[in-house]
Amino acid sequence: MRVLLIEDDTVLGAAVRDQIKAEAHSVDWVTRLDEAGDHIAAASYDLVLLDLMLPDGRGLPFLRELRKHGDVTPVIILTALDQISDRIDGLNAGADDYMVKPFDLCELSARLAAVARRYTGNPNPLVNIGDLEVDLAARSVRRQGKLLPLTAREWVLFEGFVQHPGQILSKTQLEERLYAFDTEIESNTIEVHISRLRKKLGREKIDTVRGMGYRLGEA
Amino acid sequence: MRVLLIEDDTVLGAAVRDQIKAEAHSVDWVTRLDEAGDHIAAASYDLVLLDLMLPDGRGLPFLRELRKHGDVTPVIILTALDQISDRIDGLNAGADDYMVKPFDLCELSARLAAVARRYTGNPNPLVNIGDLEVDLAARSVRRQGKLLPLTAREWVLFEGFVQHPGQILSKTQLEERLYAFDTEIESNTIEVHISRLRKKLGREKIDTVRGMGYRLGEA
DNA sequence: ACATGCCGTTCAGCTTGTTGTCAGGAAACA
DNA sequence: TGTTTCCTGACAACAAGCTGAACGGCATGT
Structure with missing residues (x-):
């Protein structure tokens, strides 16, 4: 399964990347939205993990844009505790699920497994x-x-x-x-x-x- | 395909039932876990939709009990937005997938189709x-x-x-x-x-x- | 309550593959 | 040609894995 991780926090990002790798999926990790756009345009992913607070713009418009173009890739948004309204907006914007930071890696595993269960099959590159x-x-x-x-x-x-x-x-x-x-x-x-x-x-x-x-x- | 719907919300329940019927499956709709147990004991289903928040007891123990007895019927759990941990526990307890309420009826259709593909007469299993x-x-x-x-x-x-x-x-x-x-x-x-x-x-x-x-x- | 059988775990001794070391030879460079 | 660097076959030591056997728990049946 191919996963795109959009997260600017280097510590959290690395942890998430390693966890996904440990489950034998392949991960592309970017820290900015423009990079993310390039990646999505270039490759097809089975899951996108999207941090809503990024240095170069908010993730929500990005997500809306994605859905507007008919992209149905599952998206899980990552938000901080104090951004409840973001969460609601995110789901309305087309996110499939959300996780509140800091989250447990077990939780991440469970979500991954859930997506993998219904995943359509981009083999690992x-x-x-x-x-x-x-x-x-x-x-x-x-x-x-x-x-x-x-x-x-x-x-x-x-x-x-x-x-x-x-x-x-x-x-x-x-x-x-x-x-x-x-x-x-x-x-x-x-x-x-x-x-x-x-x-x-x-x-x-x-x-x-x-x-x-x-x-x-x-x- | 035969579906057992366990859901106490009458509005949501009716909507789901109608949607499943519209896809030419047959539905039994119950609102309590003891009823659900009776139905499962009596008939064999191809899919169970299980709301985790029910008036007469939590759905999780019910699910675990089911799996413990060797029942492998696919189960999709329904949870509210604020019950993240329930979802994780549900997947670990043997659920095949989950949906977050309120969910789109199209999403329901998609999941139904996925289950139908996976578990009925296809060459797949x-x-x-x-x-x-x-x-x-x-x-x-x-x-x-x-x-x-x-x-x-x-x-x-x-x-x-x-x-x-x-x-x-x-x-x-x-x-x-x-x-x-x-x-x-x-x-x-x-x-x-x-x-x-x-x-x-x-x-x-x-x-x-x-x-x-x-x-x-x-x- | 007791006996029975099945299953999961642990242990111990055995087998096997990996891996670090060495030594002699080959290749590159001056 | 001499010197340095690298290559590679051989080998022994060790760790990783295999498996028969035995023990204890749990469930079932009598």
Whole structure:
């Protein structure tokens, strides 16, 4: 399921994003309404989470505009406690539901599940890397439909490359991905994992940038 | 389709009844839970519309009781705007969907259609997993027509895999399915249940992804 | 009340896959 | 050519997962 999160609070936004991800949906998170408009125009979502108080304009007119154009994507609005009238207006403007901040993540899960139950089916976006199909939400990699089994470590590394295409990731950065801040490591572990990844996915998927790190293959 | 409507508001109730009738379904409308219990015991319905606020007792315990007795009739709960927690509890208690009062009659139609699609003669409810036939509505699994008896926990787990094919479900997620957010557990219960599931359904139906979780088998 | 059977959980011992390390070789660069 | 950096096969240690067995709870039937 694809979810668009429109929320300017970075702390709350990150928490919500992570929770949705944890339920294996894919999330696009934007902090401004104009961005949101671009995203909605470009992709089709199964659910929109809309904060009503945003820096660049109120969410209500945005929602009305959306509905006016015939968009029927389920929208759940997020409001603060003291904005009761907003809530009513929101529902009248075409929102399907609302949540009062601060809300429990369990509550979010329940709403997600409710939407997912009647959701029409935009599959999670697939990223194509050469002949590979990567599903970040499901944590799977396929070649010609065939599942390529990656281990936990291998997946964490590869995910890093897919999320930052074209960017060089140093060994240090990769180590930090693998070992959250604590364990020091002193050997060529990263090299070994890269080697194993290449063996499974194809040599050309990961480029070596000598002295700097690694990068997702161009072709 | 046969619908049981449990709603004490005479105005809303009549409107809903008429709408359902207009869609060529048959409706039994009751205003109290004890009546509802009698009806359910006597006849078999395809859908229950349950108002959570009734004069003779709360609807939630009623719903839980129903599910506890193995009744899998789809239930859509009706709640007022200010009863958010009820809604969440309702979904956790086994409701399939919810609608917020006051709701549009078009919305009702849409939900009815969704339920009808999902639960009546459509090819949809039968899922094929390898040599297995899974009926999500009836909670049954068959191999060559022969029923494979699953226990409650086993079914909950397996249902999770069937509903999220291709996705990795972590042990934590599976635990949350089994113990709705309350009970902590500390042992290899999940592993044991998985083991028993595999013994009954076939080893290859559930893949282990070490360090990450389990996933429905591909082939 | 007692016996019976089923189910869920726990434990212990076993099996298996992952992963960090190393070492020798290959490639890039000066 | 020498030096640095990286690659990769092999391997042992360990953690993760598997599963038979046993225990206790709950419900049902006698």
